[in-house]
Amino acid sequence: MGKPSIFSKDYEKKMRRRRGIIILSIFAVILLTSGAWLLGKVKVKSFVSSKKENIEDKKKVVENKKNEKNAITEGNKNEKVSKETKKTDGYEIKLSNGEKIKLVYEEENNVKKFKYIYPLDSKVKYDISPSGKKAIVYDEKVQKIISVDINGKILDITNTKYVSTDGSVIINHDEQIQARPDYIWCDMPKFVDENNIAYVSQLPWLNKTTKYIWTYNIPNNTHMNIQSISGEELTIDKLSDKGLKILADGKTLFLKANGEVTE
CATH class of the missing domain: 1.20.5 (Single alpha-helices involved in coiled-coils or other helix-helix interfaces)
Incomplete structure (x- = not known):
């Protein structure tokens, strides 16, 4: 402007x-x-x-x-x-059919426990105690039960003969198996607890197909028939809180370490 x-x-x-x-x-x-x-x-x-x-x-x-x-x-x-800290090793067992298996244990902090058998695909029947300190292997060909402890001690714990109440031998294991390979002297061994093992057997009868449950006590080295369990179809299943599960002709029973049977 x-x-x-x-x-x-x-x-x-x-x-x-x-x-x-x-x-x-x-x-x-x-x-x-x-x-x-x-x-x-x-x-x-x-x-x-x-x-x-x-x-x-x-x-x-x-x-x-x-x-x-x-x-x-x-x-x-x-x-x-x-x-x-964890190491694995095992104890080798040669069965009567020539098969070799190994009971494998795991060691941690100087404590050993059985874990499984090798080869993993083996059809051999075996069982491990609740603590892992003991194991049993079933040699099917000769119907024998082999016990192995965690230190490698191997024992044949098979009942070698059936003895009558008066002490006389009525049935001998080897003779009976050789004469009748289809006869069930012992089968399906399983731990009931650390000191007792149960298995299926046709003892004490020779001319019956009925099967029974027998037990073996490790400390006493004695076999005993559980008379309250029998059946044509008898299967030992697995250990539970109620005891060792057993299927007898479709009925479910539980066996305790003291021989008591419950349903």
Whole structure:
């Protein structure tokens, strides 16, 4: 806006107007400058904050990867220590048919426990006591029960003869098996507890197909007939809290270590 002539009729009025416009313009420039400065400051602050957050995030990622790596390393170390403290070995048994099996035990902190037989696909019947300290193997061809303790002591615990109440031998194991290979002298041996083993037998009868449950007591080295269990179809199942599960002609029974039978 040009400056009005001093000789103009409205000189004072125009000068006031001119000064007002100049003041408003200056104020507008100040406002725009201040706004631009504040906006720039906010952007810079936002950028710095974002940069800081990115740095923190990267630090967290690096820290997480480090922790994960340490955890994996520690896990591998523990697994290595576990493998070093656990050792497996076994006792080999040669059966009458020429087959060789191994009763495998695991040793940890100088404590041994039987685990399984090898080869794993072997069809040989066997059982391990509740503590893992004893095992039995059934030699099917000659119908014999072999006992093995955790120290490798191997014993034939088969009942070699049936003796009458007066002490006379009525039936001899080897003679009966040779004469009648289909006769069940003993079969399916299983632990009832640490000191007692149960098995199926046709004893004391020679001309019956009925089967009975017999038990063998390890400390006393004695065989005993459980007269309350018999059947044409007799199967020894597995050990439970109620005792050794037995299926007798479709009926479920439980045998306890003291010879007691429950349903």
